[in-house]
Amino acid sequence: xxxxxxxxxxxxxxxxxxxxxxxxxxxxxxxxxxxxxxxxxxxxxxxxxxxxxxxxxxxxxxxxxxxxxxxxxxxxxxxxxxxxxxxxxxxxxxxxxxxxxxxxxxxxxxxxxxxxxxxxxxxxxxxxxxxxxxxxxxxxxxxxxxxxxxxxxxxxxxxxxxxxxxxxxxxxxxxxxxxxxxxxxxxxxxxxxxxxxxxxxxxxxxxxxxxxxxxxxxxxxxxxxxxxxxxxxxxxxxxxxxxxxxxxxxxxxxxxxxxxxxxxxxxxxxxxxxxxxxxxxxxxxxxxxxxxxxxxxxxxxxxxxxxxxxxxxxxxxxxxxxxxxxxxxxxxxxxxxxxxxxxxxxxxxxxxxxxxxxxxxxxxxxxxxxxxxxxxxxxxxxxxxxxxxxxxxxxxxxxxxxxxxxxxxxxxxxxxxxxxxxxxxxxxxxxxxxxxxxxxxxxxxxxxxxxxxxxxxxxxxxxxxxxxxxxxxxxx
Numbered sequence: 361x362x363x364x365x366x367x368x369x370x371x372x373x374x375x376x377x378x379x380x381x382x383x384x385x386x387x388x389x390x391x392x393x394x395x396x397x398x399x400x401x402x403x404x405x406x407x408x409x410x411x412x413x414x415x416x417x418x419x420x421x422x423x424x425x426x427x428x429x430x431x432x433x434x435x436x437x438x439x440x441x442x443x444x445x446x447x448x449x450x451x452x453x454x455x456x457x458x459x460x461x462x463x464x465x466x467x468x469x470x471x472x473x474x475x476x477x478x479x480x481x482x483x484x485x486x487x488x489x490x491x492x493x494x495x496x497x498x499x500x501x502x503x504x505x506x507x508x509x510x511x512x513x514x515x516x517x518x519x520x521x522x523x524x525x526x527x528x529x530x531x532x533x534x535x536x537x538x539x540x541x542x543x544x545x546x547x548x549x550x551x552x553x554x555x556x557x558x559x560x561x562x563x564x565x566x567x568x569x570x571x572x573x574x575x576x577x578x579x580x581x582x583x584x585x586x587x588x589x590x591x592x593x594x595x596x597x598x599x600x601x602x603x604x605x606x607x608x609x610x611x612x613x614x615x616x617x618x619x620x621x622x623x624x625x626x627x628x629x630x631x632x633x634x635x636x637x638x639x640x641x642x643x644x645x646x647x648x649x650x651x652x653x654x655x656x657x658x659x660x661x662x663x664x665x666x667x668x669x670x671x672x673x674x675x676x677x678x679x680x681x682x683x684x685x686x687x688x689x690x691x692x693x694x695x696x697x698x699x700x701x702x703x704x705x706x707x708x709x710x711x712x713x714x715x716x717x718x719x720x721x722x723x724x725x726x727x728x729x730x731x732x733x734x735x736x737x738x739x740x741x742x743x744x745x746x747x748x749x750x751x752x753x754x755x756x757x758x759x760x761x762x763x764x765x766x767x768x769x770x771x772x773x774x775x776x777x778x779x780x781x782x783x784x785x786x787x788x789x790x791x792x793x794x795x796x797x798x799x800x801x802x803x804x805x806x807x808x809x810x811x812x813x814x815x816x817x818x819x820x821x822x823x824x825x826x827x828x829x830x831x832x833x834x835x836x
Contacts, residue, residue: 369744376748377483381454383760384490384500387807388450390768391501392775393442395810398823400504404437412438425597428549429508436503443779450500450807453510458486460517467521481644488640489705491754492631498695501807505695512550513702516557519543520706523565526576537579541586548590552687553680553699555591560676562587600687609689616689620682623691628677631704636750641712643743666714673707756806763804770802782828790831792816797835811835 393401409415412434419430436442436449461482469478490496498505522540526533544562548555566584569577604610631637680700684692692700751757778795785793798811812821816832825833 369741373744373748374480374483376751377480377487380487380751380757381483381490383757383764384496384806385451385454387760387764387768387804388447388501390772390804391447391450391807392772393446393503394808395502395504395820396823397442397502397504398827399819400433401437401442402823402826404434419599421598421602423599423603425594425599426508426549426551427593427597428546429511429551431549432507432511433504436507442503446503449503449506453500453506453514454486454490456514457489457510457517458482460514460521461485464517464521464524467524477647484640484644485705485709487751488636489702491636491751491756492634492705493701493756494697495694496756496760496806497809498693499698502695502809505809508551509695509699512547512554513699515543515547515550516554516702516706519547519558526579533576533579537576537583540583544583544587545590548587548594551696551699552594552683553696553703555594556679556683557676557703558587559591560672560679564672604687607688607690610685610687612689613686616682616685619685619691620678623681624674624678627681627697627700628674628704631701636747636754637708639743639747639750641708643740643747644709644712645716661714661717663718666711666718669707669711669714673704673711676707677704760806763806767802767804768807771798771804771808774798774802782830782833785830785833786828793825793830793833794836795833 403409403419404412404415406415409418412431415434416427416430420427424430459482462479465478465482466475490499493499499510500506519540522536522543525536526540544558548558562580562584566577566580569580574580609615677700680696680703681692684690684696774796781793781795798808810820812818812824812833812835814834814836815821816834821833825831
């Protein structure tokens with residue numbers, strides 16, 4: 361009977377994880393461009409520029425140092441029609457996140473581990489991230505934000521897999537090192553938070569492999585040079601200063617340190633209060649305690665490794681907030697905190713794996729003999745059931761479900777009506793088009809970020825009008 365219940369729960373869990381993501385995937389169908397989407401689109405469709413790289417260079421000089429993110433944004437707006445393909449971007453990002461997480465897990469837990477189990481584990485990590493991130497709309501649905509903040513996360517997962525393969529796959533180490541170099545260039549050029557992550561991680565690992573005399577140390581040295589040069593390319597961009605002059609409270613060291621410590625502590629406590637994080641951690645403890653005793657990654661870990669990981673992650677989280685206060689003099693926006701949360705999860709689950717290995721060193725046999733199988737199975741089934749209940753009671757899931765069932769259709773229709781009025785205004789050459797605002801009761805907060813305003817001169821209104829080829833537009 362217990363075995364049957366275990367099989368039913370094992371079957372129900374991936375179904376539950378899929379259902380947890382289903383509202384987010386279906387909402388993509390009702391997603392519409394907003395905010396600076398139109399500004400970026402207009403710039404990359406500007407005939408005065410000679411091509412994609414020319415526009416990327418212009419953004420780099422004028423406003424945005426994130427060379428790789430801007431390149432991705434430009435590639436999308438150059439080769440795809442925004443209005444007809446916008447809904448496919450979130451789906452692609454969810455899929456890419458899951459696949460890269462799976463590849464990372466396959467690297468950490470190689471054969472003979474079950475590929476199906478690792479696919480479910482990757483899906484669980486995606487669900488945990490999606491349901492715990494500060495703002496889902498900026499994370500996956502707002503294209504210009506997602507191509508800056510979420511693609512950096514996705515490439516980080518893929519880069520970590522390559523870095524681990526440099527360590528474990530000597531015959532193919534050079535191929536993985538080359539791939540890691542390209543990925544490091546991409547990740548660093550995504551956001552300043554990703555830059556901080558990669559510079560600190562690659563620097564620490566390079567020092568470690570040289571001190572221990574590892575045979576791959578030359579690969580790591582070259583990778584470190586690529587990472588540092590990529591970071592320098594971000595730091596010296598003229599656009600940093602052009603954008604920074606809009607933040608008069610920037611570059612205050614004492615203020616930045618104190619506020620980054622405060623906000624780092626504030627968000628860490630907020631994330632640690634999330635019951636879903638703890639339930640996922642307890643659920644993963646049992647397989648981690650078994651697997652971590654068998655794989656190379658955790659074989660030589662000691663307690664000081666755990667302490668080092670915790671200190672490194674804490675410093676990195678605080679450092680990310682420091683970047684925001686130093687550059688802007690104010691807290692990071694939610695879209696950037698999505699990245700910090702991703703970094704926190706990487707450190708959290710790494711520390712969990714090390715802790716599982718350390719706690720069970722020399723005890724696995726005695727624990728196996730002393731703990732009866734029946735209570736252990738009951739406990740795993742109970743945790744899985746609690747996990748599924750916690751997922752469906754999560755506020756992000758409840759909001760996404762409510763947005764899908766009550767708001768998405770009228771929200772979508774409001775934009776269809778707006779586009780029809782824009783088409784009429786374009787054919788009649790109206791001087792000013794006024795369209796209804798999106799009512800609060802139909803705003804799906806899961807996917808909507810911002811909209812045009814009542815001010816014709818607002819940059820969002822100006823870019824909106826230029827994209828559609830009309831004189832001016834505002835809401836009423």
